[in-house]
Amino acid sequence: GEDVEQSLFLSVREGDSSVINCTYTDSSSTYLYWYKQEPGAGLQLLTYIFSNMDMKQDQRLTVLLNKKDKHLSLRIADTQTGDSAIYFCAEEVPSGSARQLTFGSGTQLTVLP
Amino acid sequence: GAVVSQHPSWVICKSGTSVKIECRSLDFQATTMFWYRQFPKQSLMLMATSNEGSKATYEQGVEKDKFLINHASLTLSTLTVTSAHPEDSSFYICSAYTTGAYYEQYFGPGTRLTVT
Numbered sequence: 125g126e127d128v129e130q131s132l133f134l135s136v137r138e139g140d141s142s143v144i145n146c147t148y149t150d151s152s153s154t155y156l157y158w159y160k161q162e163p164g165a166g167l168q169l170l171t172y173i174f175s176n177m178d179m180k181q182d183q184r185l186t187v188l189l190n191k192k193d194k195h196l197s198l199r200i201a202d203t204q205t206g207d208s209a210i211y212f213c214a215e216e217v218p219s220g221s222a223r224q225l226t227f228g229s230g231t232q233l234t235v236l237p
Numbered sequence: 238g239a240v241v242s243q244h245p246s247w248v249i250c251k252s253g254t255s256v257k258i259e260c261r262s263l264d265f266q267a268t269t270m271f272w273y274r275q276f277p278k279q280s281l282m283l284m285a286t287s288n289e290g291s292k293a294t295y296e297q298g299v300e301k302d303k304f305l306i307n308h309a310s311l312t313l314s315t316l317t318v319t320s321a322h323p324e325d326s327s328f329y330i331c332s333a334y335t336t337g338a339y340y341e342q343y344f345g346p347g348t349r350l351t352v353t
Contacts, residue, residue, distance in 0.1 A: 159344075166243075166330055167281075167344040212280065224271070225342060227280045 128215050130228040137236050142200040144231045146213035149194060155216040156189060157225065158198045162209045170198070170211075200233075208235045239265045241333050243345035250321055250352055257317045258348045260331030266311035267333035271342070272304075275328040287314040321352040 127149045136142045148156070154175050159167040173180045173187045173196070180187045186199040196213055210232050214225040240263040250256050260270055268289050273281040285306050286294040293306035303325075305317040314333075318325055328349050334342040 157342075164347075164349070166241075166346040167332075169341060169343075172341075224283060224286065226283075229280045230278075232278075 128213060128226050128228040130211075130213060130231045132229065133232050133234070135234045135236060136203050138203060138205055140203055142198075142203045142207070142233055142235075144198045144200075144211050144213075144233065146196040146198075146228050147194055148196065148213075148215045148226075148228075150215060150217050150226075151191075151194065153215045153217050156187075156196050157214040157216070158185075158187065158196075159212045159214060159227075160209045161212065161230070167212065203233075203235050205235045205237060208233055239263075239333075239335055239341075239343045241267075241331065241343045241345040243329075243331055243348050245348060246346060247349040248351070250350070252322055252352055253320055255317055255319045256321055256350060257315055258329055258331075258350075260314045260316070260333070260345050262312045262333045262335075262343070265333075265335045267314075267335060268311060270308060270314040270331055270333045272306060272314070272316050273330045273332070275330060275347070277328075281330060284316075318350065321350070323352045326350055326352045 130146045157172045158170045160170050161167050171182050171185050184201045188197045210230040212230045213228045242261045244259045270287040272284045275281045284299045287306045287308040289308045295301045308314040328347050330347040332342045332344045
């Protein structure tokens with residue numbers, strides 16, 4: 125079955141880089157996503173990567189995908205206090221006509237001033 | 238980007254009553270919407286897949302008679318929690334996806350349900 129795992133907490137100092145890691149088990153995943161959730165709010169898509177890519181950069185965000193190890197990471201450069209939130213990685217595995225996502229447990233990022 | 242709204246944003250109801258939550262795609266048509274449930278400090282758990290004009294597909298362990306889903310149009314899906322109990326208190330999030338140059342699933346802001 126599908127299983128997506130993340131470490132629960134990460135603290136960094138403002139201005140440093142943050143790296144949030146994620147592992148997944150289903151090798152048939154097509155897309156992998158990173159979402160941000162602020163308190164009491166829904167999910168905001170940050171970025172995604174297609175499974176045949178190794179890396180994707182989007183402004184301060186860099187996604188690395190190691191398909192062999194089924195490892196995904198999100199690097200946030202120059203982390204700001206506004207980046208404090210819960211970050212979820214999610215795996216999309218085709219299931220018939222539906223495109224379902226399996227979410228990791230979420231990593232609480234705390235940015236210290 | 239595309240916008241998905243939910244209504245209400247929060248609701249408190251008494252045990253035994255039913256509550257309806259609406260999910261709307263505001264500027265696109267969504268043939269498929271998903272309903273998730275999120276407990277405090279936990280991940281999102283998919284409850285069901287809602288397809289316009291057909292019956293919803295429920296995940297294992299989700300009671301279809303308790304969580305009624307109706308996807309009456311391409312822009313609206315509703316989740317009704319029937320005979321609510323305190324253990325149904327949770328954050329309910331819907332999402333809708335649109336196909337285009339690439340896939341993207343848009344999430345609603347969530348509905349906080351508290352059953353007293």
